[in-house]
Amino acid sequence: xxxxxxxxxxxxxxxxxxxxxxxxxxxxxxxxxxxxxxxxxxxxxxxxxxxxxxxxxxxxxxxxxxxxxxxxxxxxxxxxxxxxxxxxxxxxxxxxxxxxxxxxxxxxxxxxxxxxxxxxxxxxxxxxxxxxxxxxxxxxxxxxxxxxxxxxxxxxxxxxxxxxxxxxxxxxxxxxxxxxxxxxxxx
Amino acid sequence: xxxxxxxxxxxxxxxxxxxxxxxxxxxxxxxxxxxxxxxxxxxxxxxxxxxxxxxxxxxxxxxxxxxxxxxxxxxxxxxxxxxxxxxxxxxxxxxxxxxxxxxxxxxxxxxxxxxxxxxxxxxxxxxxxxx
Numbered sequence: 637x638x639x640x641x642x643x644x645x646x647x648x649x650x651x652x653x654x655x656x657x658x659x660x661x662x663x664x665x666x667x668x669x670x671x672x673x674x675x676x677x678x679x680x681x682x683x684x685x686x687x688x689x690x691x692x693x694x695x696x697x698x699x700x701x702x703x704x705x706x707x708x709x710x711x712x713x714x715x716x717x718x719x720x721x722x723x724x725x726x727x728x729x730x731x732x733x734x735x736x737x738x739x740x741x742x743x744x745x746x747x748x749x750x751x752x753x754x755x756x757x758x759x760x761x762x763x764x765x766x767x768x769x770x771x772x773x774x775x776x777x778x779x780x781x782x783x784x785x786x787x788x789x790x791x792x793x794x795x796x797x798x799x800x801x802x803x804x805x806x807x808x809x810x811x812x813x814x815x816x817x818x819x820x821x822x823x
Numbered sequence: 824x825x826x827x828x829x830x831x832x833x834x835x836x837x838x839x840x841x842x843x844x845x846x847x848x849x850x851x852x853x854x855x856x857x858x859x860x861x862x863x864x865x866x867x868x869x870x871x872x873x874x875x876x877x878x879x880x881x882x883x884x885x886x887x888x889x890x891x892x893x894x895x896x897x898x899x900x901x902x903x904x905x906x907x908x909x910x911x912x913x914x915x916x917x918x919x920x921x922x923x924x925x926x927x928x929x930x931x932x933x934x935x936x937x938x939x940x941x942x943x944x945x946x947x948x949x950x951x952x953x954x
Contacts, residue, residue, distance in 0.1 A: 651842055761837075
């Protein structure tokens with residue numbers, strides 16, 4: 637039962653963190669059971685073990701950490717232009733390097749491509765429902781940045797319970813479309 | 824939120840509502856869990872066949888980790904200190920070192936009025952620290 641629950645947990649971590657970026661595609665290809673086995677192999681490195689529940693939570697953290705590490709790893713190194721110029725007395729001096737905290741153009745391009753992917757995915761999601769229906773309206777409100785359950789319910793003139801049903805339905809459709817697009821667009 | 828990434832954040836928000844939470848997984852019955860795994864492409868029969876092996880591996884790892892932890896705790900615990908000597912034992916140690924009480928350094932000679940704490944201090948200075 638523990639292994640089955642950990643495998644289910646690994647599945648949701650993979651689904652949450654997979655995406656159209658290079659690292660996101662690597663995550664999509666991960667095997668949930670392999671993540672559980674890896675988490676088990678990390679168990680001997682624990683500083684303390686108190687009870688079974690603590691071990692279970694520790695194993696879940698190992699699963700999440702493994703996937704997060706892949707998600708956050710740098711795909712392109714940040715390159716800083718370094719050059720020299722000739723100073724007043726004919727001595728070569730280094731030019732001040734550019735700001736090393738400046739956004740890497742490669743990262744910015746990847747984020748832009750990621751947003752295009754999700755724009756297409758959300759458009760596809762809306763097509764799964766009646767045009768102009770509650771699901772499409774909810775999707776548009778969420779794209780516009782609305783997050784609060786009460787606010788969205790009032791804007792849509794629906795009860796919070798109806799919102800819960802709708803968000804689950806739209807969420808599942810969006811997740812299914814995302815996974816389908818990832819499968820289709822992964823070389 | 825950067826406006827140019829609004830679709831990414833919106834899709835992630837929707838994704839959160841599509842998947843069961845950690846607590847929902849914990850609350851699943853064995854049948855619900857098996858259905859969730861099967862719906863997500865896990866060969867449940869194969870997983871069940873491998874379960875005893877993995878769970879025994881987990882128990883083995885836990886036993887090993889507990890043994891390591893116990894060993895670490897033991898290594899960190901200082902050895903029990905010896906009980907402090909009695910006043911007679913302290914005097915005996917001082918006499919053994921200096922021959923007679925009178926040979927004890929002048930500052931400490933007023934031993935007729937010395938309390939047990941004074942003796943302990945003298946013992947610590949002259950015997951334990953070897954002054």
